[in-house]
Amino acid sequence: MELELVCRDGHRIPVRLNMVGVRDRQGAYQGYWATARDISAEKRLEAQLLQAQKLESLGTLVGGIAHDFNNMLTAILGYAQLLLGQANQEDRFYEHLQQIEVLSQRAADVVQQLLTFSREGTSRQRRLLLHPLLKEIGKLLQRMIPENIEVEMHLAAEDLAIEADPTQLQQVVMNLVVNARDAMPEGGQLRIETARVKLDESFCRAHPNLRPGDYVRLRVSDTGVGIPPDIQRRIFDPFFTTKEAGKGTGLGLPVVYGIVKNHGGAVEVESEVGRGTTIALYFPLVEKPAEVERASSAEVKGGSETILLVEDEPTVLELARAALEHYGYQVLTAQNGVEAIATYRDHGSEIALVILDVVMPKLGGRETFRELQRIDPGVKAILASGYDTSESLVNELLQSGVCGLVRKPYQIQELAQAVRQVLDQSMVEDRKEALTKNKTPHPPHPFFGLI
Ligand SMILES: Nc1ncnc2c1ncn2[C@@H]1O[C@H](COP(=O)(O)OP(=O)(O)O)[C@@H](O)[C@H]1O
Ligand SMILES: [Mg+2]
Known part of the structure; x- marks a missing residue:
C-alpha cells in the first residue's frame, strides 16, 4: 500500500x-x-521519466508542424522580398509588403525555436572547452544583469571538454540567466557552476537517452521566487509562460531542453517556492580537443570606435550591445530605421560603422542604409539578417555598398571579428584613397556566414 x-x-x-x-x-x-x-527517490524518477516521455512525443508533433510551416514561411518571405525588390518606395502598397516581410520573419523566428525544441534544427557541434566560453559569457552578463543581482561563477578546477555548438550553448546559458534574472526582481544571487560528475544507473533510468559515465554538470541557480510544483511540470512545454504578454514567449526552456537533448545531455530542475531555482544541465564529457583553441576573445581584437547598432528585437539589441562594449567600442543604439537616421544625422561624424538589422518595422535595413548613404556617401554598414536570406538579396545588398553581412543569431566573437575586419579594411581603403587621391572601386565585400 x-x-x-x-x-x-x-x-x-x-x-x-x-x-x-x-x-x-x-x-x-x-x-x-x-x-x-x-519511496521519494522512486517517485521522483518516475515523474522525470513521464516528463521525458511527454516531451519526446510533444517534440515529434511540434517538429512535424514546424517543418511544414518553415517551408511555407520561407516561400512567403521570399515572395515578399521579391516584390519589395520590384516595388518603389512611393508605391501605396510598399509599406504593406514590408509588414508582410516583418511578420513572416517574426513567425519564422518562432518556428526556428520550435525546430530547436523538437531537435530538428541544425547544430554545428565540435569538441570545445567549456570554461573559456563561460568566462566570455560571464563578462557579458555584468552588463545584462541589474546591480542588485550578484553574479558568481564557480568553475571546476580542471578544464572540461564537451562536444557542442558554441552558439547554441551561448543561447542555452542566456535563456537560463534571463529566467533567473526575471525570478529576482528584488535582487539576489545568480550562480553558475561547473563540475565533473559520474552518473550512475539509477540517474540514467530517469533519462532514457543517457548512459552511465562521466558528465559535465553546468548549473545555473538563483535565489528567486521559485517554481510551484504544479507549474514545474509544464515549464518545458512550448509557449508555457507565467510572464505577462510581451515579456515572455514561453520558448526559453523548450529551446534549452531541445539543445541539451541534441547534445546527448539532460536537464534537471530543482526549485523551492520562495527559495530559488537550480537548473542543472548534463553533457557527456569528452577528451580535451587535441589542439586547444585559445580563448577567442584574446584573439579577436576590439577597438574604441563608435558603432551605431540598429535592431528592433530588445534581447538581441541588449546582447550585441553588451558584446561590442565588452570589446571596447562605444555603442549608440536605435530600435528602428527612423531612429537610426535621426541618430546618424546628429552623430554621423563620430560613427565609424553601422550594424543594421535587415528586417525591421517602419523602415527596413536596406531602406535605412539607402537613406544613410544619402546623408553620408561613405557610410560603412554591416547588415544582420535573421533568416535564410536569398542569394539574390545578398548580392543586391553587397552591390549597394554594404560592407558585410552577418547571420543571426550571431556568436559574439564572430560579430566582433566581422566588425574589426570591416573597420580595418576601411582604414586601409581610406589611406589608399588619401595616397592616390582618386576613388578606387570597392574591394570584394566580405560575407560573414555566421549562423
Ligand atoms: N529561474 C526561474 N525561476 C522561477 N521560474 C522560472 C525560472 N525559469 C523558468 N521559470 C518559469 O518557467 C516559465 C517558462 O520559462 P521559459 O520557457 O524560459 O519562458 P518565458 O521565460 O518566456 O516565460 C516561466 O514563465 C516561469 O514561470
Ligand atoms: Mg525565459
Whole structure:
C-alpha cells in the first residue's frame, strides 16, 4: 500500500507500507508488523521519466508542424522580398509588403525555436572547452544583469571538454540567466557552476537517452521566487509562460531542453517556492580537443570606435550591445530605421560603422542604409539578417555598398571579428584613397556566414 506520511514540520514523504498480521499461538489476532519504506527517490524518477516521455512525443508533433510551416514561411518571405525588390518606395502598397516581410520573419523566428525544441534544427557541434566560453559569457552578463543581482561563477578546477555548438550553448546559458534574472526582481544571487560528475544507473533510468559515465554538470541557480510544483511540470512545454504578454514567449526552456537533448545531455530542475531555482544541465564529457583553441576573445581584437547598432528585437539589441562594449567600442543604439537616421544625422561624424538589422518595422535595413548613404556617401554598414536570406538579396545588398553581412543569431566573437575586419579594411581603403587621391572601386565585400 502506498501513502503519504506528514511530518511534524508539515512536509510529506511518500512511503510504501508493508503489513503482516501477528497472531498468538491460539491464532488470535494480536496486531500487525508494519514497515514503511521511503519511496521519494522512486517517485521522483518516475515523474522525470513521464516528463521525458511527454516531451519526446510533444517534440515529434511540434517538429512535424514546424517543418511544414518553415517551408511555407520561407516561400512567403521570399515572395515578399521579391516584390519589395520590384516595388518603389512611393508605391501605396510598399509599406504593406514590408509588414508582410516583418511578420513572416517574426513567425519564422518562432518556428526556428520550435525546430530547436523538437531537435530538428541544425547544430554545428565540435569538441570545445567549456570554461573559456563561460568566462566570455560571464563578462557579458555584468552588463545584462541589474546591480542588485550578484553574479558568481564557480568553475571546476580542471578544464572540461564537451562536444557542442558554441552558439547554441551561448543561447542555452542566456535563456537560463534571463529566467533567473526575471525570478529576482528584488535582487539576489545568480550562480553558475561547473563540475565533473559520474552518473550512475539509477540517474540514467530517469533519462532514457543517457548512459552511465562521466558528465559535465553546468548549473545555473538563483535565489528567486521559485517554481510551484504544479507549474514545474509544464515549464518545458512550448509557449508555457507565467510572464505577462510581451515579456515572455514561453520558448526559453523548450529551446534549452531541445539543445541539451541534441547534445546527448539532460536537464534537471530543482526549485523551492520562495527559495530559488537550480537548473542543472548534463553533457557527456569528452577528451580535451587535441589542439586547444585559445580563448577567442584574446584573439579577436576590439577597438574604441563608435558603432551605431540598429535592431528592433530588445534581447538581441541588449546582447550585441553588451558584446561590442565588452570589446571596447562605444555603442549608440536605435530600435528602428527612423531612429537610426535621426541618430546618424546628429552623430554621423563620430560613427565609424553601422550594424543594421535587415528586417525591421517602419523602415527596413536596406531602406535605412539607402537613406544613410544619402546623408553620408561613405557610410560603412554591416547588415544582420535573421533568416535564410536569398542569394539574390545578398548580392543586391553587397552591390549597394554594404560592407558585410552577418547571420543571426550571431556568436559574439564572430560579430566582433566581422566588425574589426570591416573597420580595418576601411582604414586601409581610406589611406589608399588619401595616397592616390582618386576613388578606387570597392574591394570584394566580405560575407560573414555566421549562423
Ligand atoms: N529561474 C526561474 N525561476 C522561477 N521560474 C522560472 C525560472 N525559469 C523558468 N521559470 C518559469 O518557467 C516559465 C517558462 O520559462 P521559459 O520557457 O524560459 O519562458 P518565458 O521565460 O518566456 O516565460 C516561466 O514563465 C516561469 O514561470
Ligand atoms: Mg525565459
